[in-house]
Amino acid sequence: MQNAIRHYVVADEKFLCSEDGSLVLLGDSDLISLSVELIVKHPVKSHGDKFFYVSCIQPKHVAGYQWLSLRNLLEQLSEDELQTAGRALQVLRWHFDHQYCGRCGNPTVQHSQDLAKTCVHCAVDFYPRLSPCIITLVTRGDECLLAWHTRSKEEKYSCLAGFIEVGESPEQTLEREVMEEVGLRVKNIRYASSQPWPFPGQLMLGYFADYVDGVIKVDKQEIYRAHWFQYNQLPKIPPATSISGRLINTFVQERLRINTIKD
Numbered sequence: 001m002q003n004a005i006r007h008y009v010v011a012d013e014k015f016l017c018s019e020d021g022s023l024v025l026l027g028d029s030d031l032i033s034l035s036v037e038l039i040v041k042h043p044v045k046s047h048g049d050k051f052f053y054v055s056c057i058q059p060k061h062v063a064g065y066q067w068l069s070l071r072n073l074l075e076q077l078s079e080d081e082l083q084t085a086g087r088a089l090q091v092l093r094w095h096f097d098h099q100y101c102g103r104c105g106n107p108t109v110q111h112s113q114d115l116a117k118t119c120v121h122c123a124v125d126f127y128p129r130l131s132p133c134i135i136t137l138v139t140r141g142d143e144c145l146l147a148w149h150t151r152s153k154e155e156k157y158s159c160l161a162g163f164i165e166v167g168e169s170p171e172q173t174l175e176r177e178v179m180e181e182v183g184l185r186v187k188n189i190r191y192a193s194s195q196p197w198p199f200p201g202q203l204m205l206g207y208f209a210d211y212v213d214g215v216i217k218v219d220k221q222e223i224y225r226a227h228w229f230q231y232n233q234l235p236k237i238p239p240a241t242s243i244s245g246r247l248i249n250t251f252v253q254e255r256l257r258i259n260t261i262k263d
């Protein structure tokens with residue numbers, strides 16, 4: 001019987017992909033036939049009778065394949081596929097980042113049950129690092145605020161986002177980030193949905209917020225430009241597989257519904 005193990009093959013944080021750019025998952029025998037040098041293998045997830053592993057190998061040119069970063073694959077993966085591939089990448093990062101105890105420097109060992117590495121000297125467990133972030137769509141009637149972030153070379157607009165600092169609630173982060181990045185005050189903060197975002201280990205908490213007052217003044221550190229956009233005259237927005245795209249689409253649907261009722 002064909003076993004149901006599938007490997008994400010990763011080298012230098014890039015995924016093995018076909019020549020046409022699709023993410024490839026290999027069975028055990030296919031992986032062996034690549035004749036690659038395995039560095040580490042970790043279970044990622046099981047789904048029904050399927051077991052997903054991530055196998056990290058020494059970087060190597062593999063004839064008939066290419067290596068692509070997860071960001072390069074964003075447009076083609078479904079949200080589920082992105083989540084599992086993202087988890088694979090984060091499991092590997094955790095493996096390499098916690099081989100030694102940060103407190104005493106001794107090698108760690110694999111925890112017997114959890115996805116954790118343990119220092120037996122200090123009795124400390126090291127879990128994969130998660131960084132909670134807020135992401136928000138600020139709205140003003142039929143308009144929403146979208147920003148061109150400095151991390152994007154091309155002119156692309158999306159929601160505002162930021163890391164939650166220690167001792168801060170997500171709502172406080174949201175108010176602080178909106179003020180720092182665009183100089184606006186907001187109210188009526190409503191939680192919408194969330195998404196793991198493995199670049200490198202964010203957990204995005206998505207919110208809507210209503211504009212109160214202020215004039216857009218961008219910080220230029222994180223944002224090049226920010227504008228109010230009418231719901232039916234939007235620039236190119238992120239794909240619906242990202243939480244940013246989802247928040248914007250939800251807002252558009254809501255305004256369409258409200259304006260149809262008005263008419």
Ligand SMILES: [Zn+2]
Nearest residue numbers: 101104119122
């Ligand atoms: Zn230790």
